[in-house]
Amino acid sequence: MPADALSQVFSALADPTRRDIVARLAVADATVTELAEPYSVSVQAVSKHLRVLEGAGLVSRSRDAQRRPVHLEAEVFDLMTAWIERYRRRAEERYSRLDALLAAMPDAVDADDAPAPATDPTTQGEA
Amino acid sequence: MPADALSQVFSALADPTRRDIVARLAVADATVTELAEPYSVSVQAVSKHLRVLEGAGLVSRSRDAQRRPVHLEAEVFDLMTAWIERYRRRAEERYSRLDALLAAMPDAVDADDAPAPATDPTTQGEA
DNA sequence: GGTGTGCTCAACCGTTCGGTTGAACAAGGA
DNA sequence: TCCTTGTTCAACCGAACGGTTGAGCACACC
Numbered sequence: 001m002p003a004d005a006l007s008q009v010f011s012a013l014a015d016p017t018r019r020d021i022v023a024r025l026a027v028a029d030a031t032v033t034e035l036a037e038p039y040s041v042s043v044q045a046v047s048k049h050l051r052v053l054e055g056a057g058l059v060s061r062s063r064d065a066q067r068r069p070v071h072l073e074a075e076v077f078d079l080m081t082a083w084i085e086r087y088r089r090r091a092e093e094r095y096s097r098l099d100a101l102l103a104a105m106p107d108a109v110d111a112d113d114a115p116a117p118a119t120d121p122t123t124q125g126e127a
Numbered sequence: 128m129p130a131d132a133l134s135q136v137f138s139a140l141a142d143p144t145r146r147d148i149v150a151r152l153a154v155a156d157a158t159v160t161e162l163a164e165p166y167s168v169s170v171q172a173v174s175k176h177l178r179v180l181e182g183a184g185l186v187s188r189s190r191d192a193q194r195r196p197v198h199l200e201a202e203v204f205d206l207m208t209a210w211i212e213r214y215r216r217r218a219e220e221r222y223s224r225l226d227a228l229l230a231a232m233p234d235a236v237d238a239d240d241a242p243a244p245a246t247d248p249t250t251q252g253e254a
Numbered sequence: 255g256g257t258g259t260g261c262t263c264a265a266c267c268g269t270t271c272g273g274t275t276g277a278a279c280a281a282g283g284a
Numbered sequence: 285t286c287c288t289t290g291t292t293c294a295a296c297c298g299a300a301c302g303g304t305t306g307a308g309c310a311c312a313c314c
Contacts, residue, residue: 004143011141014134015302019210026217032261045303047262052301066260066311074218077211083146084204090153091201142272159291172273174292179271193281193290 005057006083009076012056017041018049022058025072032068132184133210136203139183144168145176149185152199159195 002008013019021035036046050070053059057076061068129135140146148162163173177197180186184203188195 006146007141007143010137014138014141016131016134017302019133019137023214026214027221033259041302042304043261044263044305048302051262068261072214072218074215074222077215080211081208084207087150087153087199088201088204091199094154095201144272160289168272169274170291171275171293175272178292195291 002055005076005079008056009058009080012052012058015049015052017046018053021046021049021053022072025059025070029069029071031064032070035070129182132203132206135183136185136207139179139185142176142179144173145180148173148176148180149199152186152197156196156198158191158197162197 013022017039024030024035032047032050033043035050036043039046050059050061054061058073060071060073062071130138140149144166151157151162159174159177160170162177163170166173177186177188181188185200187198187200189198
């Protein structure tokens, strides 16, 4: 079962080796052995990492004789950015609202006790 | 061993339940039982999720009698955004360069064969 | 055709992960 | 004081993860 796209992308990037691979692919396409060279793991391990990255849509592979050049696909990044921005923005709006609230009632408000007016219950779930 | 910050954040958000928790915390702070209510898992499981989110710095917890209100910390998002933007931008630059290259030499260039000029070897690793 | 190279498939291994249940702790309310 | 509520701790379980080694496949080169 392929899990949702966002989960795949985040979990693909949760591994430092995979992030480093992405970083290197951002400067140039590379083959599996080229990618494996700087690490102290087997080529097979890197091949597995690439399969994960490909599954997440972060990377694509073409054919060049025996070689399988790996190419970074930048579009998927937008998926993450969209998710992140959505909730960051919301959180920030909430702070502004809290600031306004605190400004409006200048005494006796314990910040930890705010009952949270729940202003925007729409579009709550992501799925 | 606490793993690097970026790995923790990405891996924390790789779980759909945890992402949903973040989404809900973006609209208002909540206690553990409140957060657990909509899901079909035990409160303990949610408590574990929160520990992961806290470890990643995505969330903070205060005290209110027996309750432990959970609060979304928006700053960590910047860490991810910075990483993502860095490599997305690089990849896009590379496409522009490739476009320019292809425009400059209108014949006989096999895109898959580019030997990768390694334009910016500095700041290659992230750690 | 045979050999070497690049890569993947398959099986296995130890660790981590998400979940469970059961017990414990902490604090307010009767 | 006892009880209930909110939360965490501890032990356990099955599945997934990151890694290994060994075999196999696909293709270029001699």
